[in-house]
Amino acid sequence: MTLALRAMTQLASWPDLSEARPSCGTGRALCSAQSEIVHFHSDHDVDLHLTARAIHRFQDHLRGATAVRMVPGSRWVTIRLEVHTDIDLLLTLVSLALLAHQTWPVPGDSPSAYCNDRRSTALPAG
Secondary structure, three states, X not given: OOHHHHHHHHHHOOOOOEEEOXXXXXXXXXXXXXXXXXXEOOOOEEEEEOOHXXXXXXXXXXXXXXXXXXXXXXXXXXXXOOOHHHHHHHHHHHHHHHHHHHHOOOOOOOOOXXXXXXHHHHOOOO
């Protein structure tokens, strides 16, 4: 079982999340009542939708995590699942995302048209 599948299985059992088709069209997604929360794009790459406020508040911690990749201007962060502790990090960040969408929503803070998986193929390299 891949790390992504393990994480997906654990998160799918959470009562606040339900499986859905990702808006980007790639992989599998889990959504809350408020928003898409997580996209599983491959056996290793997961995009997590945080609010702009949550990203701003925790940006130093996010930047300090080697498994996390941030894209400027995106409300999604990418988590690279390479070791079992990366699943723990993902679970913690999904918890944060759920809390952020429930308690710190910002009007107009819906996900961008592209999660990081689609942004990386839609934006010119540079």
